[in-house]
Amino acid sequence: AMSCSSLAQMERSTVDSMVTTGLALHEMLTLCARGILAQAEATSARQVILQAAETLRKNYQQELCLADLLAEAHMSKSYFLRLFRRYMGTTPYNYLVNFRITQAKELLVLTDHSVSEIAQEAGFGDASNFSTRFAKATGQSPLQYRKSALKSAEER
Secondary structure: OHHHHHHHHHHHHHHHHHHHHHHHHHHHHHHHHHHHHHHHHHHHHHHHHHHHHHHHHHOOOOOOOHHHHHHHHOOOHHHHHHHHHHHHOOOHHHHHHHHHHHHHHHHHHHOOOOHHHHHHHOOOOOHHHHHHHHHHHHOOOHHHHHHHHHHHHHHO
């Protein structure tokens, strides 16, 4: 009779261990799935931000507002701003201003347009706002920048 009960116990412990193994496996798969989902979410969040940055670069000459970007992004303002800073290292507004300044630098060197024309072309609106922002970013006025850039180009 003793041998029978030990067989039953063995069988029971096998079933138990199968269940335990099954649960462990299920947990592992759940964790994997969660990881994949989190990664997919992160990827799509990153895509959203890269898309927003591209929208800013494409439309830098226009007056852009945050609402336009949020409408495209389908996320809350605070979440969007946090993600933008994480992926782009700055705020959407600073990103836009920096891009405009880069465009303005090119225009200053490659064209003979006036400062107020370049202010318009780079999306800054008026010349004084442009000059202030440009000087803050580069340490030179637009005209100083043009002069020194052209001088160093001649020296090369």
